[in-house]
Amino acid sequence: xxxxxxxxxxxxxxEQAPIAFRGYDGSSAGPxxxxxxxxxxxxxxxxxxxxxxxxxxxxxxxxxxxxxxHGDLHAFLHSMLRDGRHDIPRSERLAILRGIGLRSLRxxxxxxxxxxxxxxxxxxxxxxxxxxxxxHHYDVSNRFYxxxxxxxxxxxxxxxxxxxxxxxxxxxxxxxxxxxxxxLEPGQRLLDVGAGWGGMVxxxxxxxxxxxxxxxxxxxxxxxxQRAIAERGLAGRAEVRFLDYRDVTEDGFDAVSSIxxxxxxxxxxxxxxxxxxxGKLRERGRMLNHTITRPNDLxxxxxxxxxxxxxxxxxxxxxxxxxxxxxxxxxxxxxxxxNLREHYAITLRxxxxxxxxxxxxxxxxxxxxxxxxxxxxxxxxxxGFDLDRIELHQSLGVRLAADGGxxxxxxxxxxxxxxPASTSSARQLA
Numbered sequence: 001x002x003x004x005x006x007x008x009x010x011x012x013x014x015e016q017a018p019i020a021f022r023g024y025d026g027s028s029a030g031p032x033x034x035x036x037x038x039x040x041x042x043x044x045x046x047x048x049x050x051x052x053x054x055x056x057x058x059x060x061x062x063x064x065x066x067x068x069x070h071g072d073l074h075a076f077l078h079s080m081l082r083d084g085r086h087d088i089p090r091s092e093r094l095a096i097l098r099g100i101g102l103r104s105l106r107x108x109x110x111x112x113x114x115x116x117x118x119x120x121x122x123x124x125x126x127x128x129x130x131x132x133x134x135x136h137h138y139d140v141s142n143r144f145y146x147x148x149x150x151x152x153x154x155x156x157x158x159x160x161x162x163x164x165x166x167x168x169x170x171x172x173x174x175x176x177x178x179x180x181x182x183x184l185e186p187g188q189r190l191l192d193v194g195a196g197w198g199g200m201v202x203x204x205x206x207x208x209x210x211x212x213x214x215x216x217x218x219x220x221x222x223x224x225x226q227r228a229i230a231e232r233g234l235a236g237r238a239e240v241r242f243l244d245y246r247d248v249t250e251d252g253f254d255a256v257s258s259i260x261x262x263x264x265x266x267x268x269x270x271x272x273x274x275x276x277x278x279g280k281l282r283e284r285g286r287m288l289n290h291t292i293t294r295p296n297d298l299x300x301x302x303x304x305x306x307x308x309x310x311x312x313x314x315x316x317x318x319x320x321x322x323x324x325x326x327x328x329x330x331x332x333x334x335x336x337x338x339n340l341r342e343h344y345a346i347t348l349r350x351x352x353x354x355x356x357x358x359x360x361x362x363x364x365x366x367x368x369x370x371x372x373x374x375x376x377x378x379x380x381x382x383x384g385f386d387l388d389r390i391e392l393h394q395s396l397g398v399r400l401a402a403d404g405g406x407x408x409x410x411x412x413x414x415x416x417x418x419x420p421a422s423t424s425s426a427r428q429l430a
Contacts (some may be wrong), residue, residue, distance in 0.1 A: 003100060005040055011096055017083035036076035039068045040084040044108045051107040055380070056305040059388055063111045063310070063372050073379040074352065081383060097099035113369055114309045142224045145197070147358035148351050148374065153197035153224070156260040156290060156343040157392045167350040170343070175203035178257050181336070181396050182286045183407075184208040188254035191215075193245040194261025198225030198238065201219055205238040210255075214240040215248060251280050254289070262291035262323065266316050267301050267359050270326035274397075277333030281399040284407030287332055289323065289395045292344075297321045313375045320393045332397030335408055341391040348382035354385055 005023030013019070020030030020037040030037070040046060045066035049057040059377070061067035069076045088096075097105070148169055149155055158170035160176050178200065184190065186209030194202045195214025198221075204212045216222050225240035256277050265273045276285055294301070297319030303312055320337070328334045355362055355375060360369045384390040398406045 005046070006184060008096055008100060009038075011088070011092065012084060013080070014083040017079045019079045019083075034071070036069055036071035036073065036079070038076060039070060040066075041068060042066045045108060047108050050097065050105055051303075056309070059306040059310060059373075059376060060111055060114070062376050063113060063369050064108075065368075065372070065383070073375060074349075074382050077380050078383045078386060081387060111369060112207045113373060114151050117149075122420075141365040143196075144362055147362050147365070148355050150350075150354055152199055153228075154199045155196055157292075157340055158347045158350075159340060159343055160346055167347070167354075170347070171199070172203070174259075175200055176207065177414065178288050178290065178394075179204050179208050179257065181394070182255040182257065183289050184210050184255060186210065189213070189252070190255045190257065191248065191250070191253045192259070193248075193277065194258055194264075195221075195225065195240050196260070197199075197221050198228055198240045200257055200259055201225075201238040201240060202229060202232060202234055204257075205234050210237075212238045213248075213250065214238075215243040215245050216240060217244060218242070226251065246276065248280065252282050253280050254282060254285050256280055256285070256324065257288045257290075259288075259290040260292075262289060263312065263315050263317060266314070267318050267322065270318070270322070271330050274327050274330040274332055278397075278399050283399060283401040284405060285399050286335075286407075287397045287399075288326075289327060289393075289397070291323060291393060292317055292395050293323060293391050294319045295391055306380070307377070310373050317390065320391065323393065324395050327395055327397050331399060333400050333406065334395060334397050335406070336396040336412060337393060339391050339393050341385050341388065344392045345382050345385035348378050348385065352378045352382070 004027035005025050006021055006027035006029040009021040009029050013021075017030075018034050020028070020032070020034045022028045022037060022039045024041055024043070039062075044064065045061040048060040048064070048066065051057065052060065058067070062069070066106075139277070145155065147155065150171075152168055152171035154171040154174065157174065158167060158173040160170040161173050165173070182190070184204055188208075188210045190201065190204050190210045190212040192204075192212060192214040195201055195216045196218075198214055201212035201214040202225075204210045214225065219242045220243050222240050222242040222257075229235055229238045229240070258277065262270075262273070273288075274289075281287065294317050299319070301316045301318050302308065303315040303317065307315060320339070324337055355371070355378070359371065362374075366374075381390070385392070398408060400406055
């Protein structure tokens with residue numbers, strides 16, 4: 001190798017970056033008092049990065065253990081994005097490649113977690129491929145998710161009522177905010193699509209007196225949720241089925257919630273998705289859509305290679321304009337929209353802290369490489385929300401009556417309300 005690894009590091013990262021470097025060749029760079037230090041442990045790490053100079057190469061090196069980050073992984077990734085040199089001239093790039101040697105251009109065997117499964121050859125977003133994609137991500141281990149998510153088992157952005165609120169308080173507030181926006185009242189019927197471990201249906205049934213049906217494509221999730229429903233004495237009022245939302249036969253629901261499902265739908269299917277769910281509502285029924293988005297409608301929709309190959313196969317993130325237009329054009333009049341981007345950054349901070357506290361058990365449950373995938377994915381996603389690379393939007397729509405009536409209040413009444421919206425009808429429009 002013609003160049004020391006520390007020299008390569010200095011070519012790629014600004015000298016002002018608050019991170020340090022150590023290489024297997026004995027070279028080092030950066031100050032001693034930093035939040036994070038990157039260690040290149042073997043030539044395989046160099047080869048992974050050289051043959052895939054993007055987040056995918058870094059991920060391969062990290063997941064395999066050929067690259068380690070000592071200290072705060074989030075701070076390291078934040079600095080890499082902020083302080084990395086992204087406009088390196090071609091001549092300098094060629095000099096770096098010559099310096100690290102031609103052997104670095106031979107890609108090592110890929111981590112087995114990345115191996116493309118056979119089902120990815122099927123039609124994108126078919127029922128069969130969607131089921132396999134969801135299983136890939138969610139069927140890791142219910143105990144693994146308990147470690148990461150905490151008692152709420154809520155795997156979506158929390159809503160923090162204050163900066164010092166706990167994760168559990170914020171997840172309670174998220175579910176309650178959705179219930180308030182939907183104006184749920186005792187005796188009503190709620191459909192929750194992408195129900196996960198049943199947090200939304202249990203909250204709505206217990207605190208708002210509704211009959212709630214949730215559906216998920218993960219069988220372990222459905223089984224866990226049904227046990228939790230029984231333990232909380234909610235059987236008969238709440239249910240989670242192992243079922244594709246497109247196979248729900250019931251209709252006439254008073255409300256529909258979709259919390260974290262739209263990321264799996266695909267841009268080409270947004271119209272049919274919203275039209276189908278609007279068709280499940282009674283007149284004046286409301287739908288709340290809660291989803292991760294791009295910051296605008298100009299960027300590519302498909303997930304980056306690391307997320308697509310290791311985390312969410314076939315995931316797509318549209319811009320907020322695409323989401324609300326699809327909603328508004330397919331049977332749901334848009335009534336309210338808000339961005340909760342900062343809340344997701346805090347949520348990911350808390351999930352990451354949970355994973356670190358339970359690291360040994362998480363590794364026993366899912367294996368070290370899978371645990372490293374999660375550690376990297378949550379830290380990188382947090383950076384994305386920090387820097388507005390991704391956002392979290394809640395959009396509220398209503399299925400209008402034939403005479404144009406919406407049943408909506410003259411002004412939004414869900415910010416200060418608590419508990420069932422028992423007096424809302426007096427403030428509603430005809």
